[in-house]
Amino acid sequence: SQTIHQWPATLVQPVGSPLSLECTVEGTSNPNLYWYRQAAGRGLQLLFYSVGIGQISSEVPQNLSASRPQDRQFILSSKKLLLSDSGFYLCAWGKGLGGELFFGEGSRLTVL
Amino acid sequence: GDSVTQMEGPVTLSEEAFLTINCTYTATGYPSLFWYVQYPGEGLQLLLKATKADDKGSNKGFEATYRKETTSFHLEKGSVQVSDSAVYFCALTIGGGADGLTFGKGTHLIIQP
Numbered sequence: 305s306q307t308i309h310q311w312p313a314t315l316v317q318p319v320g321s322p323l324s325l326e327c328t329v330e331g332t333s334n335p336n337l338y339w340y341r342q343a344a345g346r347g348l349q350l351l352f353y354s355v356g357i358g359q360i361s362s363e364v365p366q367n368l369s370a371s372r373p374q375d376r377q378f379i380l381s382s383k384k385l386l387l388s389d390s391g392f393y394l395c396a397w398g399k400g401l402g403g404e405l406f407f408g409e410g411s412r413l414t415v416l
Numbered sequence: 417g418d419s420v421t422q423m424e425g426p427v428t429l430s431e432e433a434f435l436t437i438n439c440t441y442t443a444t445g446y447p448s449l450f451w452y453v454q455y456p457g458e459g460l461q462l463l464l465k466a467t468k469a470d471d472k473g474s475n476k477g478f479e480a481t482y483r484k485e486t487t488s489f490h491l492e493k494g495s496v497q498v499s500d501s502a503v504y505f506c507a508l509t510i511g512g513g514a515d516g517l518t519f520g521k522g523t524h525l526i527i528q529p
Contacts, residue, residue, distance in 0.1 A: 338516050403517070
């Protein structure tokens with residue numbers, strides 16, 4: 305069966321520090337991969353998605369970036385965090401057939 | 417663009433009450449529709465889905481029917497339990513969804529014993 309893991313689960317970072325969140329999928333090949341952000345009271349915002357290695361589509365211009373160095377690995381990064389980057393970050397995968405996505409456990413980022 | 421509108425709540429009900437969470441959508445094409453559930457501190461879990469008009473998705477006592485004429489996908493459950501307390505998200509995608517799902521803002525459901 306397929307599984308998805310993301311880490312770290314919780315992160316507290318000062319403003320201006322770098323960020324790296326990692327996500328890996330097991331049990332499937334060539335998945336579509338996604339990063340969403342969930343801010344308090346604002347629902348889910350799609351940040352990036354990828355349909356293959358090295359292919360990244362950005363939905364929202366900001367100081368975050370994403371990379372896909374391997375087929376089942378998706379990384380969310382920032383060089384300098386802002387207070388507004390605080391939130392709950394969710395990685396997801398899908399195959400694009402039925403349209404449904406499968407989510408990881410989430411990473412809670414607090415920027416102080 | 418495509419969008420999903422749902423009541424935000426919180427919605428507070430007593431155990432064994434009937435639940436309805438409204439969801440309506442706007443889409444340029446013919447969407448597939450989903451309900452996801454998020455328990456505190458966790459990621460989202462797919463609850464049910466429907467891919468064409470008049471389809472009924474169901475799971476764990478929850479149901480939702482794809483109504484094209486009213487562009488709606490309301491979530492219902494006949495008798496809720498305390499364990500159903502969570503945030504529920506309605507979502508859509510067009511054409512297989514390689515570019516992801518569009519979500520509503522979520523409805524916080526609280527079930528009191």
